[in-house]
Amino acid sequence: MLAQWRARLQFLVLSLEREARTLRSELMTGTVSELTRERLERLAAAHEDHAQRLTQLLAPLGLGAAAAAYETHLALRTRLPSDQGLTNYYVNLHRDWVWGDAENEASLALIRSTASGHAHWGSTLVLGAGSGRLAYDLHMQCAPQLTVAADFNPLLLFVARDVTRGAKLELYEFPIAPRRLADHVLLRTLAAPQPVRPGFHIVAADALRAPFTTAAFDTVVTPWLVDILSEHFAQFAAQVNALLRSGGCWINFGSLSFAQGARAQRLSFEETLAIVTQAGFGEPAVGEQSIPYMCSPASRHARMETVVAWCAQKEGAAALVSREGPTPEWLVMSDRPVPQLEDFKVQAIATRIYAYLMALIDGRRSIQEIARMLVEQRLMAQEDAEPAVRRFLTRMYDDSRRSGS
Numbered sequence: 364m365l366a367q368w369r370a371r372l373q374f375l376v377l378s379l380e381r382e383a384r385t386l387r388s389e390l391m392t393g394t395v396s397e398l399t400r401e402r403l404e405r406l407a408a409a410h411e412d413h414a415q416r417l418t419q420l421l422a423p424l425g426l427g428a429a430a431a432a433y434e435t436h437l438a439l440r441t442r443l444p445s446d447q448g449l450t451n452y453y454v455n456l457h458r459d460w461v462w463g464d465a466e467n468e469a470s471l472a473l474i475r476s477t478a479s480g481h482a483h484w485g486s487t488l489v490l491g492a493g494s495g496r497l498a499y500d501l502h503m504q505c506a507p508q509l510t511v512a513a514d515f516n517p518l519l520l521f522v523a524r525d526v527t528r529g530a531k532l533e534l535y536e537f538p539i540a541p542r543r544l545a546d547h548v549l550l551r552t553l554a555a556p557q558p559v560r561p562g563f564h565i566v567a568a569d570a571l572r573a574p575f576t577t578a579a580f581d582t583v584v585t586p587w588l589v590d591i592l593s594e595h596f597a598q599f600a601a602q603v604n605a606l607l608r609s610g611g612c613w614i615n616f617g618s619l620s621f622a623q624g625a626r627a628q629r630l631s632f633e634e635t636l637a638i639v640t641q642a643g644f645g646e647p648a649v650g651e652q653s654i655p656y657m658c659s660p661a662s663r664h665a666r667m668e669t670v671v672a673w674c675a676q677k678e679g680a681a682a683l684v685s686r687e688g689p690t691p692e693w694l695v696m697s698d699r700p701v702p703q704l705e706d707f708k709v710q711a712i713a714t715r716i717y718a719y720l721m722a723l724i725d726g727r728r729s730i731q732e733i734a735r736m737l738v739e740q741r742l743m744a745q746e747d748a749e750p751a752v753r754r755f756l757t758r759m760y761d762d763s764r765r766s767g768s
């Protein structure tokens with residue numbers, strides 16, 4: 364996992380440096396207005412500095428140990444799964460430690476009212492704690508003896524560690540829809556209201572294989588987590604059950620927009636609650652409320668989310684749910700042969716055609732000539748080839764303009 368995060372960091376740094384170069388090359392065209400120049404210069408400088416700040420913050424990952432070209436990372440899909448990149452939840456850092464209290468207080472208030480019957484927070488585990496604000500607020504305001512904030516994203520964890528200890532961290536914010544020119548990039552100071560009290564621990568861990576003994580906790584909190592996990596919800600509910608002592612509570616909070624590949628796993632509110640009770644929990648207390656979500660003061664873009672909270676008490680052990688699709692041996696053991704799965708074969712052919720097509724672009728051939736070669740290679744029928752090549756190149760061209768490369 365460390366190697367994967369390191370590769371993602373390297374790809375991120377290369378992407379930021381590349382973006383800075385693209386911004387600077389647009390500046391060189393000489394046709395931009397003074398205001399545009401100011402914006403592009405600010406952004407270019409910020410991207411360079413941002414890359415350095417992230418490299419420094421994530422130095423314990425040992426960036427120097429990995430070296431590969433930007434294109435290699437693209438080919439190896441370092442970015443994927445795209446929903447769990449290093450900076451996917453980057454904006455949460457600013458929501459947690461910069462933008463003020465409205466969102467964080469609304470979250471805590473809904474959790475507290477839903478869990479009002481839960482008197483003993485005891486040892487509390489927050490799974491998928493991100494950069495830690497909710498875990499910090501719970502520790503400071505609900506008086507657990509011990510709070511463990513666990514996540515697997517090192518960027519979020521390092522920020523959580525530094526800020527909760529009382530450090531002030533400077534990191535850039537890039538708002539989605541900046542209000543003014545100066546809002547296109549802002550160097551923000553991340554800080555906690557005060558250093559966290561003793562008993563607060565940050566642990567790098569996979570929530571699906573949480574490294575704690577059975578029944579170690581009185582409370583398990585899962586904020587904005589259950590619907591983004593790759594594991595089936597029933598399997599995860601059984602794992603939460605195992606982490607709790609009898610009588611302990613599972614407090615969930617956030618969205619329920621399951622987007623798994625299997626349609627049967629795109630659970631509704633009702634199916635989700637039914638699975639909670641089937642996993643050894645009593646009837647949960649449920650709260651629902653519309654709260655502001657990711658409302659940067661520098662952005663015109665903001666969301667309202669109707670979030671769900673539940674507090675479910677453990678009544679007994681969960682029945683064992685077999686793990687869907689455990690990681691195959693050849694993925695874990697580096698010396699096992701990689702099987703030619705049907706999907707892999709199709710991908711391999713598609714990639715070869717793609718590489719062939721790209722190799723035909725040599726700065727001299729026209730669409731007509733490229734189409735003729737595809738027909739000669741029997742990759743396409745005569746009448747389809749030319750429109751297909753045009754469509755393909757249009758898409759490539761549009762993509763290149765969108766990504767600014």
Ligand SMILES: C[S@@+](CC[C@H](N)C(=O)[O-])C[C@H]1O[C@@H](n2cnc3c(N)ncnc32)[C@H](O)[C@@H]1O
Nearest residue numbers: 455491492493514515516568569570571586587
């Ligand atoms: C939608 S974010 C929510 C973060 C935080 N709870 C909040 O409300 O801001 C989901 C979080 O779960 C973490 N996460 C996702 N899958 C995980 C896993 N298998 N193990 C540990 N953390 C995970 C991500 O790194 C991210 O911090």
